[in-house]
Amino acid sequence: MSSGAANPALAHHFESLEKQAHAQRLGMWLFLATEILLFTALFAAYGVYRFLYADAFSEASRGLATWMGGVNTFVLVTSSLTVALGLDAAARGDGRRSGGLFFLSIGMGLVFMALKAVEYRHHFASGELPGQYYTAGAIAGSGGALFFTLYFLITGLHAFHVLIGMTVLGVIGVKSWRGAYSPEYHVPVELAGLYWHLVDLIWIFVFPLIYLI
Amino acid sequence: MSASHASTPARHGHAAHSHVARYLRVWLALMVLTALTWGLSRLHIPGGAGVAVALAIASVKGGLVALFFMHLYDQRGANRLVFLTSLVFVALLIGLTLLDNATRFPLANPPDAGTSPRQVRDAILGSQPPATPHPASH
Amino acid sequence: MSPLPASEAPVYAERNYLNTPATGLRSWLTTLDHKRIGVMFLIATTIAFATGGFFALLIRLELLTPGPTIVDAMTYNRLFTLHGVVMIFLFMIPAIPSGFGNFLLPIMVGAKDVAFPRLNLLSFYLYLLGAVIALWGMIHGGADTGWTFYTPYSTTTPTKVVPILLGAFVLGFSSILTGLNFIVTTHTLRAPGITWNKLPLFVWSIYATSIIQILATPVLGMTLLLVAVEHAFGWGIFDPARGGDPVLFQHFFWFYSHPAVYIMILPAMAVISEVVCAFSRKNIFGYKAVAYSSLGIAFVGFFTWGHHLFTSGQSAYNAGVFGVLTMFVGIFTAIKIFNWVATLYKGSISFKTPFIYFVGFLFFLFFGGMTGVALATVSLDIHWQDTYFVVAHFHFIMVGSTMMGFLAALHYWWPKITGRMYNERWGLVAAVFVILGFIFTFLPQFLLGNEGMPRRYFNYPERYWALNVASTAGASVLAIGFTIVLVYILVALRHGEVAGPNPWGSRGYEWLTASPPPLENFEEVPEFRRGPHEYHDLPGEAAAPAAGAAPGASHV
Numbered sequence: 001m002s003s004g005a006a007n008p009a010l011a012h013h014f015e016s017l018e019k020q021a022h023a024q025r026l027g028m029w030l031f032l033a034t035e036i037l038l039f040t041a042l043f044a045a046y047g048v049y050r051f052l053y054a055d056a057f058s059e060a061s062r063g064l065a066t067w068m069g070g071v072n073t074f075v076l077v078t079s080s081l082t083v084a085l086g087l088d089a090a091a092r093g094d095g096r097r098s099g100g101l102f103f104l105s106i107g108m109g110l111v112f113m114a115l116k117a118v119e120y121r122h123h124f125a126s127g128e129l130p131g132q133y134y135t136a137g138a139i140a141g142s143g144g145a146l147f148f149t150l151y152f153l154i155t156g157l158h159a160f161h162v163l164i165g166m167t168v169l170g171v172i173g174v175k176s177w178r179g180a181y182s183p184e185y186h187v188p189v190e191l192a193g194l195y196w197h198l199v200d201l202i203w204i205f206v207f208p209l210i211y212l213i
Numbered sequence: 214m215s216a217s218h219a220s221t222p223a224r225h226g227h228a229a230h231s232h233v234a235r236y237l238r239v240w241l242a243l244m245v246l247t248a249l250t251w252g253l254s255r256l257h258i259p260g261g262a263g264v265a266v267a268l269a270i271a272s273v274k275g276g277l278v279a280l281f282f283m284h285l286y287d288q289r290g291a292n293r294l295v296f297l298t299s300l301v302f303v304a305l306l307i308g309l310t311l312l313d314n315a316t317r318f319p320l321a322n323p324p325d326a327g328t329s330p331r332q333v334r335d336a337i338l339g340s341q342p343p344a345t346p347h348p349a350s351h
Numbered sequence: 352m353s354p355l356p357a358s359e360a361p362v363y364a365e366r367n368y369l370n371t372p373a374t375g376l377r378s379w380l381t382t383l384d385h386k387r388i389g390v391m392f393l394i395a396t397t398i399a400f401a402t403g404g405f406f407a408l409l410i411r412l413e414l415l416t417p418g419p420t421i422v423d424a425m426t427y428n429r430l431f432t433l434h435g436v437v438m439i440f441l442f443m444i445p446a447i448p449s450g451f452g453n454f455l456l457p458i459m460v461g462a463k464d465v466a467f468p469r470l471n472l473l474s475f476y477l478y479l480l481g482a483v484i485a486l487w488g489m490i491h492g493g494a495d496t497g498w499t500f501y502t503p504y505s506t507t508t509p510t511k512v513v514p515i516l517l518g519a520f521v522l523g524f525s526s527i528l529t530g531l532n533f534i535v536t537t538h539t540l541r542a543p544g545i546t547w548n549k550l551p552l553f554v555w556s557i558y559a560t561s562i563i564q565i566l567a568t569p570v571l572g573m574t575l576l577l578v579a580v581e582h583a584f585g586w587g588i589f590d591p592a593r594g595g596d597p598v599l600f601q602h603f604f605w606f607y608s609h610p611a612v613y614i615m616i617l618p619a620m621a622v623i624s625e626v627v628c629a630f631s632r633k634n635i636f637g638y639k640a641v642a643y644s645s646l647g648i649a650f651v652g653f654f655t656w657g658h659h660l661f662t663s664g665q666s667a668y669n670a671g672v673f674g675v676l677t678m679f680v681g682i683f684t685a686i687k688i689f690n691w692v693a694t695l696y697k698g699s700i701s702f703k704t705p706f707i708y709f710v711g712f713l714f715f716l717f718f719g720g721m722t723g724v725a726l727a728t729v730s731l732d733i734h735w736q737d738t739y740f741v742v743a744h745f746h747f748i749m750v751g752s753t754m755m756g757f758l759a760a761l762h763y764w765w766p767k768i769t770g771r772m773y774n775e776r777w778g779l780v781a782a783v784f785v786i787l788g789f790i791f792t793f794l795p796q797f798l799l800g801n802e803g804m805p806r807r808y809f810n811y812p813e814r815y816w817a818l819n820v821a822s823t824a825g826a827s828v829l830a831i832g833f834t835i836v837l838v839y840i841l842v843a844l845r846h847g848e849v850a851g852p853n854p855w856g857s858r859g860y861e862w863l864t865a866s867p868p869p870l871e872n873f874e875e876v877p878e879f880r881r882g883p884h885e886y887h888d889l890p891g892e893a894a895a896p897a898a899g900a901a902p903g904a905s906h907v
Contacts, residue, residue: 013463013540013871022289023466023539029292030531033299034569037306041573041603044307045588048314048599052326066251073247081240084282088232131586131593141325142587142594149586153577190284197282204274207247208267212254291538302566305653309669310602313657316668323594 009185021187028191032198035161039202042157046150046209049143056143060151061211063138065122068115069211073203075115079108080200083169083193090176090186098189099177102169105196109166116159123148151210158202165199168192239281246274261337361851363770364865371870383468384870388475389454390768395478396450397837399441406434408830411792411823417813427809428495429510435498436515440522441482443749444611447618448564449474449529451760452557454768456533458861459551461542461879463871466535470528477525485518497807499608502589502600506581513582516575523568523575526614530564533557544879551859551883552628552641556621559645563610563617563652571607574600598664605656613652616716616748617645619756620687623709626759627691628884629857630706631698635884637690647683655680661729662736670729677727684720688713701855704778708759711786715751719744722797737807740800746793750829758785758836765840766854770867771847777839784832791825859883 007017014020050057086101122128127135130152134145172192175181181189250270258266280286285293314322322328368386372378379387410430413420422430457465465471488494494512496505505512537550537558550558577588578600587593589600628635635641657665657673665673691713700706722744726732735741766772795818800806804815811819853862860883864873 011468013466013468019539023535025288026291026295026538027467027470027531027535029295030534030565031527033295033565034527034531036299037302037566037569038573040303040306041570041577041606043303044310044603045577045599047307047311048596051311051314052322052328052596053594054327066254070247070251074244077240077243077247080278080282081236084236085233088236092231131581131584131588131590142323143325145587146594149588153580153586153588194283197278200282201275201278204278205268205271208250208254208271212250213264213267299566302653306570306603306606309657309672310599312672313598313602313660313666313669314596316666317664318666321664321666323591323596325594 007185009187017185021185024187024191025194028194032194035198036202039154039157042150042154043205043209046154049146049150050209053141053143053146056139056141057147058213059139060128060144060147061213063128064151064211065119066211068119069207072112072115073207075108075112076200076203079105079112080197082108083196086173086176087186087189087193090181090189091183093183095176095179095181098181098186099173099175102173102176102192106166106169106173109162109169112162113159116155123151154206154210158199158206161199161202165196168195235281239277242277243274246270246277259338260335361849361854362865363849363851364867364869366869367770367865367867368870369867381472383464383472385453385457385465385468385471386768386868386872388471389450389452391475392445392453392478393450395475395482396442396446399437399482400446403434403438403442404830404833406430406437408826410434411826413809414811414819415823417811417816419810424809425495428497428807429493431807432494432497432515433489436485436494436519438749439498439611439615440485440519441478443615443753444522444526445478445529447622447753447757447760448533448557448560448614449478449525451622451764452529452533452560452618455764455861456554456557457536457540458864458868458872459554459859459883460537460540461545461860461873461876462536462540465532466540467532471532474525474528474532477521477528481518481520481522481525483518484521485515488512488514488518499604500575500578500600501604502578502581502597503591505578505600506585506589508582513579516579516582520572520575520579523572526564527568530561530568533561534565542876542879545860548638549879549882550642552624552635552638552645553621553859555642556617556624556645559649560614560617560621562646562649563614566653567607567610567614570603571611574603574607577603598660601660601663602656605659606653609656609659610649610652612745612748613648615753617648619712619753620645622756622760622763623691623712624687625857625859625884626705626709626763627694628886629763629855629859630701630703630709631695632701632856632886633694633698633884634882634886635690636693636696637686638882638884640686641690644683644686647686648680651676651680651683655727658727658732661732674727674729678724681720681724681727684716688717688720703762703775703855704773704782705759705763707779707782707786708755708762711782711789712752712755712759715747715755715789719747719751722747735800737805738800739796739804739806742806743793743796743800746796751789751793755785758782761836761840763855764861765843766850767861767866767868769844769847770850771843772850772854773843773847774839777835781832781835781839784828784835786832788825788827788829788832792822792829793825795819795821795825858885 010017010020014023082101082105086098086105089095089097089101127133127137128144128148129135130149131145134148136144138144139147169192172188176186176189250267253266253270254263257263279296285296314328317328319328368384379391382388409421410427413422413427413430453465453471457463488511491511491514493510494500494505494508494515495510496508496512500512500516537554541550580586581588581590587595589595589597591597624635624641655673655677657669658677661670661674691709722740726735726741726744762773762778799815799818799822802815802818804811850866852865854866855862858881860877860879861868863877
């Protein structure tokens with residue numbers, strides 16, 4: 001595109017759209033690094049307590065509805081695919097398709113949240129709650145309560161990030177649909193995608209650690 | 214601001230052609246690996262090995278997402294460096310913290326934790342714990 | 352650029368960032384200009400410093416006598432907690448990076464602004480929000496846990512720990528955004544000619560600081576959140592009664608807070624690298640060593656947190672590992688000290704206020720750092736842990752080094768920021784008060800700690816009385832020194848001599864533009880051909896500056 005005028009998306013302190021896009025991507029990766037470290041503290045707590053209460057954690061994990069975790073994994077991974085396809089469409093200038101694919105991903109995010117809600121309902125009903133509220137009593141000692149404390153912290157924080165991700169996808173999806181982006185400039189689509197993929201990436205580790213081992 | 218910059222079609226570090234086929238292949242691999250990790254979990258591989266297998270598969274899946282969905286495969290070094298560096302610190306925090314609890318005098322761990330030396334050995338090697346636990350020897 | 356000939360009077364740049372694009376409170380509060388944001392951070396952090404210092408004076412007043420002096424024990428606990436929280440989260444972490452870093456970093460890389468100016472403004476508002484939340488907690492009684500919030504007390508105390516935790520959580524985001532901005536700016540906005548090997552050393556150290564901010568702060572955020580959740584809901588992650596491990600909190604807390612002390616010292620080192628070159632008119636000895644040692648401190652600093660847990664119940668094995676790793680991090684500081692001193696050799700020393708603070712910084716960093724290495728020895732730490740020895744050690748670094756670095760920065764860059772010089776004679780007077788006051792405040796504390804006086808104690812046995820009196824006397828002198836600085840520096844705003852673009856004759860890139868700088872930093876971005884600390888003349892350049900050489904020359 002050679003209109004001779006600078007793309008309005010170009011900020012005054014960047015010398016080119018390409019440099020600006022690189023900066024935005026690097027900024028996003030740095031932010032993702034902070035998100036990774038945020039979850040790491042919880043994973044470390046999980047690691048320590050799984051080590052200390054290995055049997056109790058295994059037993060508690062076996063009591064979870066693994067098939068729900070598995071379905072959720074399939075859903076999230078597929079939503080990552082649709083987001084990636086959405087970016088691809090944006091890169092080819094197809095804003096409608098891109099927005100549509102993002103809305104599809106949001107839909108899958110809603111499925112994820114719905115399944116989690118069902119799971120949480122079940123845990124509330126059977127007294128599988130964090131800390132002092134743990135009344136399920138099937139597991140001896142503190143291991144059961146600690147498992148569910150970490151379960152709710154990790155999946156809760158993750159679900160919170162799913163909500164943020166869905167919001168971001170929604171905002172960018174609408175803008176994409178309305179033609180705000182072009183093959184020359186669609187960095188926001190890319191950045192929104194990166195955030196969603198991170199949410200998926202974290203779940204890829206949460207699933208085996210909480211449900212499978 | 215020079216106009217010639219605006220006229221260059223934006224290159225994003227990957228070629229302008231479509232990546233749809235690649236994304237579909239990665240998605241398929243992720244599905245297969247998810248099924249694999251679920252299947253292996255049904256075998257109840259004992260102790261540390263089970264955790265290691267699950268984490269290894271998760272790492273491969275995560276790597277695929279990072280490399281291809283998140284485009285680290287075709288992007289500049291700075292982004293890759295940021296991601297890899299964060300992983301080093303993930304390992305650091307989890308590793309050294311776990312090492313503390315794993316190497317403490319057992320009674321310094323929470324009281325009903327399973328951390329006598331024999332229990333730790335059993336956990337890692339996966340053998341059945343004895344009916345009456347032995348007193349912690351140190 | 353060659354220094355100005357003496358005959359040319361310095362010029363105050365009339366159209367500069369202070370009055371462009373507009374004046375008035377609203378234009379400042381909605382600014383996207385990194386220089387204005389930097390100035391706002393400097394003002395806010397200075398107010399925070401005064402607040403934390405006020406708490407410190409109350410502490411020292413209480414410790415003037417062995418028994419109760421002016422407050423009771425519960426209040427005393429809150430005082431030292433708030434002193435720590437305010438000083439660390441509201442001053443030490445943000446002051447130099449978000450204040451001077453914001454102002455200078457883009458100029459030093461030849462850019463017009465930071466990469467994300469709106470995120471920059473957001474980081475300032477998050478700072479204010481975090482401060483307000485913490486302040487609310489303070490007004491309602493504050494916390495009495497110590498700034499380290501150790502569990503299980505922090506999860507069960509009836510005091511207002513949750514707002515303080517949340518305030519610190521929000522402040523963490525401010526810190527992360529600043530770090531993110533600086534890393535991206537350094538990677539992507541360097542002007543042509545400024546390669547990684549021609550980056551000013553200030554930028555290298557701020558860059559290293561930013562790496563720590565990105566990687567460590569989220570862990571603190573999570574940890575504080577966990578304490579708040581446990582305090583509010585009793586979920587029991589750190590509660591021994593529920594099978595939790597209170598030492599786990601300490602692991603998480605110090606995983607951030609040890610690298611945090613490097614967030615506090617690296618920016619001061621950044622300043623010193625600039626000051627030492629400018630005031631000895633000499634290129635830094637060992638540019639790469641100084642540059643890479645900043646990265647070394649940033650990374651190796653992450654491997655050492657367990658030395659805070661030597662006496663907490665950590666395994667002996669871990670203690671050994673952390674003890675050895677802690678020794679390594681001292682090497683990088685030693686490299687820097689060696690290189691700074693070597694830079695002075697055969698230099699042309701200019702004994703101005705920034706240089707005086709450098710001298711203080713040097714001795715106190717050396718001494719404080721050595722005591723750090725001593726504390727890293729597990730067997731010695733058993734005796735010193737939780738005594739005034741530790742308190743003295745970290746105050747030697749935080750006040751003796753970081754604060755001196757801050758004051759050096761304030762005096763060195765005051766003319767660039769405001770266009771006016773401060774009164775040099777008053778600068779000397781204040782520096783004497785600050786340095787002597789510092790020595791009398793904190794040197795006795797090493798002795799007290801070694802004699803066994805515990806920290807965070809409201810009362811003490813009579814045999815510690817004399818040294819405590821000495822320490823309080825020193826604190827008063829220190830406070831007078833800081834007050835003198837505040838007075839003459841503010842007076843200089845109105846009545847200071849016009850500074851011109853380069854009153855120090857420094858070769859730093861920021862001195863290539865007018866004082867105060869224009870809105871977009873350079874009227875015309877210079878061609879950067881020489882390094883930022885090069886004081887020898889290039890071949891073909893006259894040894895004496897050419898008559899009529901104009902400021903803001905288009906190449907260096």
